[in-house]
Amino acid sequence: MREIVIVGGGYAGFYTAWRLEKSLRKGEARVTVVDPRPYMTYQPFLPEVTAGSVEARHAAVSLRRHLHRTRLIAGTVTEIRNADRTVNVRPTAGDDRPLRYDILVITAGAVTRTFPIPGxxxxxxxxxxxxxxxxxxxxxxxxxxxxxxxxxxxxxxxxxxxxxxxxxxxxxxxxxxxxxxxxxxxxxxxxxxxxxxxxxxxxxxxxxxxxxxxxxxxxxxxxxxxxxxxxxxxxxxxxxxxxxxxxxxxxxxxxxxxxxxxxxAANPVVHNHTDLPVDERGLLMVRADLRVGTDSEPVADVWAAGDDAAVPDLASPVPGAHTVPNAQHAVRQAKRLAKNIVADLRGGRVRPYRHDSLxxxxxxxxxxxxxxxxxxxxxxxxxxxxxxxxxxxxxxxxxxxxxxxxxxxxxxxxGRDLVSLLSVQRPRDAFVTNGYPERADVNRTIDEVA
Structure with missing residues (x-):
């Protein structure tokens, strides 16, 4: 049975695994998703979460509740060694360990870009x-x-x-x-x-x-x-x-x-810790069919989609354009990606990704x-x-x-619920201070050191 490892459980990773579960025959392949969070964040709802128009848990989709036939590993991929067909996984608990794969899907997602500005x-x-x-x-x-x-x-x-x-x-x-x-x-x-x-x-x-x-x-x-x-x-x-x-x-x-x-910014594991081809921005070089590599030099059994992939935009009139990193493309790329993986497994024809913006x-x-x-x-x-x-x-x-x-x-x-639960971020304050405010500083210091 082929081992399919998906790096990242965000939009592209979740939808790829979801579609693979529906398309793969029993015993045809085993799917594994590696992500430190147990849920997919539906990011377009985050602004409404800040305003209280959407409950926080409703902007998160549980991986275990909806991926019933997928193995889930709570951890972070810190290195990709395609030459050895392994990724290094750092679990949320325990020691690092290698994870072998036959087919690799990279949907790690981008990270917030920051600058060295004081404060x-x-x-x-x-x-x-x-x-x-x-x-x-x-x-x-x-x-x-x-x-x-x-x-x-x-x-x-x-x-x-x-x-x-x-x-x-x-x-x-x-x-x-x-x-x-x-x-x-x-x-x-x-x-x-x-x-x-x-x-x-x-x-x-x-x-x-x-x-x-x-x-x-x-x-x-x-x-x-x-x-x-x-x-x-x-x-x-x-x-x-x-x-x-x-x-x-x-x-x-x-x-x-x-x-x-x-x-x-590109995910550090893609930008710095892989032997796969990346462009000048640190994004994976991806063909129109979502296979990693170029038209002349494809990388066998490695696919990518989402924010870390420089996917050609076939719907754009601009030569050499790439799809913008948004949810609309990530979801649709994942659906095409799952179909292409199944087609490739069965010796069928893979198709290029093309989507006209809505x-x-x-x-x-x-x-x-x-x-x-x-x-x-x-x-x-x-x-x-x-x-x-x-x-x-x-x-x-x-x-x-x-x-x-x-x-x-x-x-x-x-109307919106106007209740702040800021104390949830420091749940032990009330227990440690026990009604004595002067103990709060001690508690904060302990938490910060921890």
Whole structure:
């Protein structure tokens, strides 16, 4: 029986394994997925998780619940040695061990791209995982509680200042949703007003949302600024030390919440720890049929898809173009990849991946959105409905679709749940301090050392 090893359980990895389970005959091959997390994160829902419009667990799809005939290994692949047909696996518990394969599928996913900017590593938080989205929401709500007990002044201003770095889809959607949450929360805090809020979106280029044209992108900037936000274009973050934000245009302010969404980088195992061919960006060189290699030099039995693969875009009129790293392509590449693997196993014909974009749609907060398909642009409430409709259809499994719909309907009737559970991130505080606040610092020190 052939051993198929899938590196990464995100979009592309989950859908590839899911489709292989449905297509492989009994005893034809065994599928193994290696991923440190026991779930696939449906990343388009993360901005709505930050705003409380989607429950955190509903943005995560359990691997074990839906992959019944796949072996799951909780761990990280640290090295790929195709010459030996092995990958090195570092389990979440236990020692490293080699894992042999006959067929390798690399869908490791990208990592957050960072720069050596003072203070970012200590102050910022990303928006790539469910845990980060929940932490952002809880920190904002806790900041509201703290600010409401303070008089107007610099300390209150800092607590209610939110800074997003990066104007791509993830940054703009998270920024818009969190701004929507903050403005709606003011109704529950009579001590605070809209003038107390300060939201900043920083983008190094001259526009945001590169997937849409200039005019719709400019409309999004105008829409955010009409809601009280500041969008800093052609601006870079110079420093964030101790929460003091310094911008390249000379502006400075204090911010208690800094969210980093400034793009993705190739996964280190793909970029640095493999003998497979990679391009100048550190992405795997992939043919149109999703086999690793080039047309003249394919790598036998090694396939790749998703953010770490430079997949030729056959639907693009631009010669040499590659598919953009988004969920739309990752899901469809995975479906084609599973079909090609099965066809190759059975001596059949593999087919190239080709997908014409369905357009770009983004949420900008409750009841606000933007959609573009070629020259068609839809704004506001209709685009927001299209965003929700598309993603509730796209999230895998009927179980998740029903759960998400139920939360949306409940929120429509009763509003969003404005409860912060920031203390969940430090569950032992109450136990260790036992009512004595002065013990909290000792507990934090112990946790930080651990």
């Amino acid at each position: 970012v590593a200590e102050q910022a938080i990303g928006l790539k995982h469910v845990e980060e989205a929940v932490a952002i929401r809880d920190r904002l709500m806790t900041a509201f509680d703290q600010a409401a007990s303070l008089p107007p002044g610099p300390e209150r201003r800092k607590l209610l200042t939110v800074t997003f770095v990066g104007g791509g889809f993830s940054g703009v959607e998270g920024f818009g949703e969190l701004l929507s949450l903050a403005t709606s929360m003011l109704r529950s805090y009579p001590e605070l007003s809209i003038e107390d809020l300060s939201f900043h979106l920083i983008e190094s280029r001259g526009r945001i949302l590169p997937e849409v044209r200039d005019k719709p992108g400019a409309w999004v900037v105008d829409s955010l600024e009409r809601r009280g936000a500041r969008v800093h274009l052609n601006t870079q973050l110079v420093s964030a030390k101790d929460g003091h934000v310094v911008l390249s245009d000379g502006e400075e302010f204090d911010s208690a919440l800094i969210v980093w969404t400034a793009g993705n 357009g770009a749609v983004a949420t900008l907060g409750l009841g606000r959105g933007i959609f573009q398909y070629k020259r068609i642009v839809i704004k506001g409430f209709p685009a927001w409905l299209m965003h929700r409709g598309y993603h509730v259809l796209a999230v895998p499994t009927w179980e998740r679709k029903v759960r998400v719909l139920a939360v949306w309907l409940t929120a429509a009737l009763f």
